[in-house]
Structures are given as structure tokens and as C-alpha cells.
Amino acid sequence: MKVVGKVAVITGGARGFGKAFSEALLKRGAKVCFSDIDVSGGQQSQHELAEKFGENSVHFVKCDVTKEEEFRDLFRECLSKFKKINIMVNNAGILDEARWEKSIDVNMTAMMRGTYLALEKMNPKNGGEGGIIINVSSAAGLYPAHFLPAYVATKHGILGFTRSLAMDPLYQSQGIQLASLCPAFTSTNMLTEAIHGDAGGRKTILYPDLAKTIIEKLGICSVADITDAFIELVEKENCNGDVLMINKKIGKQYQFVNKTTSRL
Ligand SMILES: NC(=O)C1=CN([C@@H]2O[C@H](COP(=O)(O)OP(=O)(O)OC[C@H]3O[C@@H](n4cnc5c(N)ncnc54)[C@H](O)[C@@H]3O)[C@@H](O)[C@H]2O)C=CC1
Ligand SMILES: CC/C=C\C[C@H](O)/C=C/C=C\C=C\C=C\C(=O)[C@@H](O)C/C=C\CCC(=O)O
Numbered sequence: 001m002k003v004v005g006k007v008a009v010i011t012g013g014a015r016g017f018g019k020a021f022s023e024a025l026l027k028r029g030a031k032v033c034f035s036d037i038d039v040s041g042g043q044q045s046q047h048e049l050a051e052k053f054g055e056n057s058v059h060f061v062k063c064d065v066t067k068e069e070e071f072r073d074l075f076r077e078c079l080s081k082f083k084k085i086n087i088m089v090n091n092a093g094i095l096d097e098a099r100w101e102k103s104i105d106v107n108m109t110a111m112m113r114g115t116y117l118a119l120e121k122m123n124p125k126n127g128g129e130g131g132i133i134i135n136v137s138s139a140a141g142l143y144p145a146h147f148l149p150a151y152v153a154t155k156h157g158i159l160g161f162t163r164s165l166a167m168d169p170l171y172q173s174q175g176i177q178l179a180s181l182c183p184a185f186t187s188t189n190m191l192t193e194a195i196h197g198d199a200g201g202r203k204t205i206l207y208p209d210l211a212k213t214i215i216e217k218l219g220i221c222s223v224a225d226i227t228d229a230f231i232e233l234v235e236k237e238n239c240n241g242d243v244l245m246i247n248k249k250i251g252k253q254y255q256f257v258n259k260t261t262s263r264l
Helices: 016-027 039-053 068-083 097-122 149-166 168-175 189-196 208-216 223-235
Strands: 007-012 031-036 058-062 087-090 133-138 176-183 245-246 251-254
Touching: 007 016, 007 068, 016 031, 016 087, 016 223, 031 039, 031 068, 031 208, 039 058, 039 097, 058 068, 068 097, 087 097, 097 133, 097 149, 097 176, 133 149, 133 223, 149 176, 176 223, 189 208, 223 245, 223 251
Parallel strands: 007 031, 007 087, 031 058, 087 133, 133 176, 176 245
Antiparallel strands: 245 251
16 A cells, blocks of 8 residues: 555554554654553654654544543544544554453454454445554464463464454455564563563563573564564555564564465
């Protein structure tokens, strides 16, 4: 898709990947409505991005993705300000093995809700123009890891859900493409907290010492590495069903190539 003139909705955009993806789309001429549960972080990012790209290009909306009404309001607000939605990025996610139900709520249930809402708004029958939905999974969506089993389950779920909808001829006929991004370990707050504990010193994963050894062996990506892969997916002529993994050693690697159609 050509990004210039398009409108994107991004969840979890106050920092990390969500902020970097917002900036990369703005740089290419899109308008971005980004959201987060973190209001002060979101407002700070809004200020920075508006200074670079103009007040009329970027809009922050407070949205806890686990609250259905707030999620609906995010779409309403984006449509009211920018009139359309071409790109949806379900990026908000948490890593907290002690709160595994919450992990399912944020990483899985909310990702599904964001996808269904975007499908509705992108449907030409509802005034939409088709579009792209990118769901942020992880290399943990492709491989098991016993130091974060609940997180792994949610990230595998994202792939199953997104690949299944991508097969549906209904959405294909509406000009809607769905793809998944699978970054391996990347230097954001999520990784720092996994290794060192969260702001309160609480562990977010099991066996952090073991995880540290594995992470050191596999290497750590930069946010720029992942943003580059994200933009590649968005700008492809057809990214439907794609699962793009990125790790430090291999770089970008498409998974399940030629296997996105039904084997039923
Ligand atoms: N950092 C890494 O190594 C990797 C991260 N990911 C995924 O990338 C996505 C972004 O992660 P990072 O930028 O690394 O993490 P991060 O922790 O820096 O950013 C996550 C953002 O999501 C927001 N958020 C959390 N719960 C929310 C909720 N209920 N509603 C709305 N926003 C909420 C946070 O406030 C934060 O701004 C997540 O889905 C994560 O699982 C995937 C692979 C690797
Ligand atoms: C500690 C958690 C921090 C961040 C969250 C992140 O989402 C979690 C990732 C968890 C696991 C990542 C595993 C990554 C694995 C790999 O990159 C390699 O095993 C891939 C190796 C080879 C791929 C080539 C091939 O087998 O075809």
C-alpha cells in the first residue's frame, strides 16, 4: 500500500514499537491516530510528533484496549478527525506471567476486538476503502519458551487468528489484507523489565537468569530493525497472510511461505 495520504490507528503508541511505527508512517505522509492506556506518555509523544509532523497529522486518544467502549471511541474519534481508516495496527501488549488472565485480555481478546472493529470500518459497504490490519505477535508466536508460557500462548493465538481471517475470501473481496509481525527480542521497556523486573521490582517472566542467557545468545534487535520490517509489510503490494519474523542473527524472514491458503 502507498502510505502517503492514508490514515492509521495504532494501539499502545505512547512508547516502544507503537511510537516508532507512528513516526515511520507520519514520515511517509500518513495521518496517525495513536492510543495508549498511559495518558502522560501518550501526551508527551503527541507533543513530540506534532512538533515534527504538524498538529493536523497526529492525534492521541486515551484508550485501554481491554475496555470495549474506549476501543469503540478510538475508532469514532479517528473517523471524526481524519474521516477514514486505512491501516490498523494492534500493537498494545503486556508481558506479565503472574497476571496471565490479564495477558490474554490485552494480547489476545483486545487484538481480536481491534481487528473486528477495523474490519467493520474498512468494509466498503460501511463507507470504508479496504485496508491493512497488522497484528503484532512475536517470535514467541512461533517458538515455545518455558520462561514465558502465557505470553507465548497469546502470541501463538494472534498468528492463528490473523492467518485464519486472511484466508477468508469475504475480506479479500473487500480489499482488506491481514498480516502479522513477529519480532524477536528488541530493546524496549518490555525487554528491560523482563530482565530486571518492572518499576516495582516485580518479575514479569519466569527464570530471568536463564532468559538473560538465551537473549544474549540470540541477540537483541533495535526498534529501527523492527520498524523497517513493519514498513516493508505495510508498503508491500500484497501482504495478506504474511507472517514476518525478525531476529538479530537472521534479519527478516517470512514464515509459512506458500502455506497461507486452506489445507482443509
Ligand atoms: N520488545 C520486544 O522484545 C518485543 C515486543 N513485542 C510486542 O510488541 C508490542 C509492543 O511492545 P513494546 O513496544 O516492546 O513494549 P512497551 O512495553 O514498550 O510498550 C507497550 C505499550 O502498550 C501499552 N499498553 C499496555 N497495556 C495496554 C492497554 N490495556 N491498553 C492500551 N495500551 C496498553 C503500554 O502503555 C505501552 O505504551 C507488544 O505487543 C509486544 O508483545 C513482540 C516481540 C518482541
Ligand atoms: C524476554 C521477553 C522479551 C520480549 C518479548 C518478546 O516478544 C519475547 C520473545 C520470546 C522468544 C523469542 C524467541 C526467538 C527465537 C529465535 O529468534 C530463534 O529461535 C529463531 C531461530 C531460527 C529461525 C530459523 C529457522 O529455524 O528456520
